[in-house]
Amino acid sequence: AVLRAAGGRVRRPDGSPLLYGKRGQADDVDFANPWFVADVGEAVEAFRR
Numbered sequence: 001a002v003l004r005a006a007g008g009r010v011r012r013p014d015g016s017p018l019l020y021g022k023r024g025q026a027d028d029v030d031f032a033n034p035w036f037v038a039d040v041g042e043a044v045e046a047f048r049r
Helices: 041-048
Strands: 009-011 037-039
Touching: none
Parallel strands: none
Antiparallel strands: 009 037
């Protein structure tokens, strides 16, 4: 939530958004998260100005 509020993003390696609160996953336990990438997205442009 903090990263998103600051303009960042959390994505899966394939570029799709990381979803939270997942239940009934066929390939993992409830609420487990896959590999992900957190970055500043386009928020870094605000600091360059």
